[in-house]
Amino acid sequence: MEEIIKKAxxxxxxxxxxxxxxxxxxxxKYGGAAQTKDELKESFAKDVVMLNYIGIRTVIVHGGGPKISATMERMGKKPEFINGQRVTDQETMDIVEMVLGGLINKEIVSLINRHGGRAVGLSGKDGGLIKARKKGIKKPTAETGGGEVIDLGLVGEVTSVDPAVIEGLERSGFIPVVSPIGAGPDGETLNINADFVASAISSSLKAEKLMLLTDVPGLLDKGGKVIPTLRKGEMDALLKDGTIAGGMVPKVMACLNAILNGVGKTHIVDGRVPHCLLLEIFTKEGIGTEILV
Ligand SMILES: Nc1ncnc2c1ncn2[C@@H]1O[C@H](COP(=O)(O)OP(=O)(O)OP(=O)(O)O)[C@@H](O)[C@H]1O
Ligand SMILES: [Mg+2]
Incomplete structure (x- = not known):
């Protein structure tokens, strides 16, 4: 008896x-790096379904880094990254679109549906959801401290979001699952970092929360300890001294942009912890790192 009262x-x-x-x-945002064990995928899907049944609407944006790289290698192509971003030629883009929009997107959709949710998969191209343009990045050089502009190929940045398709799906009780692909001005397909896509979508919806699930316990300091809250003012120093590097750079930028654009709260959460979503949402302590202005 005591046991069940405790449950209540x-x-x-x-x-x-x-x-x-x-x-x-x-x-x-369900990071590719966190999509590892089958049990974890199940617990993620169950959390999402549970949230929806208690009246919390969710939009899932997924990454897929490791699976894209593995598929490329299987096809005899070497993945290449600059500043944590994938160099994407046309052939790589085809693989990215197949793996993200096909394999990974449908895997997440089926998982959610198997647990009683009604997920619908779409890419940023569907319903004109995400417009993008090619993104050039600057590579810092030791000598100049400045930077030469590097062409990453078909890598995009979001220019606008039309959330109508998501709002329509939500109104009808569907759970949108979005792969981070956008359409360029001439209809070209662009590969966009999923953190930025999630951020732009959360801003356009004025979402209550943006949660980025990844494969580390949160934003880590130089000593490897989780930084529970990070303010805008503290960010620059950590970026400059390289504490925030690689895949963590787009995450903190994505959170900051979201907060500045009207999203309630943003969190970087360890997707390897079973039921991390419920832990973050339903406990006072929360988990991971919260980014604040
Ligand atoms: N200060 C830091 N704290 C934590 N992780 C960091 C830090 N700096 C760099 N990282 C790296 O960022 C990685 C997470 O980003 P990554 O892009 O690899 O995964 P993801 O975004 O979750 O997945 P995907 O890119 O497939 O969507 C960590 O695994 C870690 O190696
Ligand atoms: Mg990433």
């Missing part, structure tokens, strides 16, 4: 959060 108490502990978040939208 745990459920009731979630009441203030459920009341607060009822009807609100959370944008969740």
């Amino acid at each position: 108490e745990i459920l009731i502990d979630a009441l203030p959060y459920i009341r607060n978040f009822f009807g609100k939208t959370f944008v969740i």
Whole structure:
């Protein structure tokens, strides 16, 4: 008896959060690096379904870095990165689109549907969701401290989001699952970092939360300890001294942009922890790193 009363108490502990978040939208970026073990994928899908049944709307944006690289290698192509971003020629773009929009997107859709949700997969091309343009990046050089502009190929940055297709799906009780591909001005397909896509979508929806699930416990300091909250003012120093590097750079930028554009809260969360979504949402302590202005 005591056991089941305890269970009821745990459920009731979630009441203030459920009341607060009822009807609100959370944008969740499911990082490729966190899509590892089958049990974890299951617990992710169950969390998403649970959130929707208690009235929290979710939009999932997924990455797929490791799977894209593995597929490229299987096809005899060497993945190449500059500043944590994939160099994308046309052949690589074809692989990216197949793996992200085909394999990974549909895997997440089926997982959610198997647990009783109604997920619909789409890419940024569908319904004109994401317009993008080619992105040139500057590579810092030791001598000049400045930078030569590098062509990453078909790598894009979001120029605008038309959330109508997502809003329509949400209104009908569907769970949108978005792959981070956008259409360029001439209809070309562009590969966009999923953190930025999630950020732009969360801003356009004025979402309650943006949550980035990844394969580390949060933003780590030089000593490898989680930084529970990071403010805008503290960011520059950590970027300059290389504490924030590689795939973490787009994450902090994505969170900051979202916060500055009207998203309620942003978190970087360890997607390898079972039920990380529920832990972050329904506990006072939360987990991972919260980015604040
Ligand atoms: N200060 C830092 N704290 C934590 N991780 C960091 C830091 N600096 C760099 N990283 C790296 O960032 C990585 C996470 O970004 P990464 O792009 O690899 O994964 P993801 O974004 O979750 O997946 P995907 O890119 O496939 O969507 C970590 O695995 C870690 O190696
Ligand atoms: Mg990444």
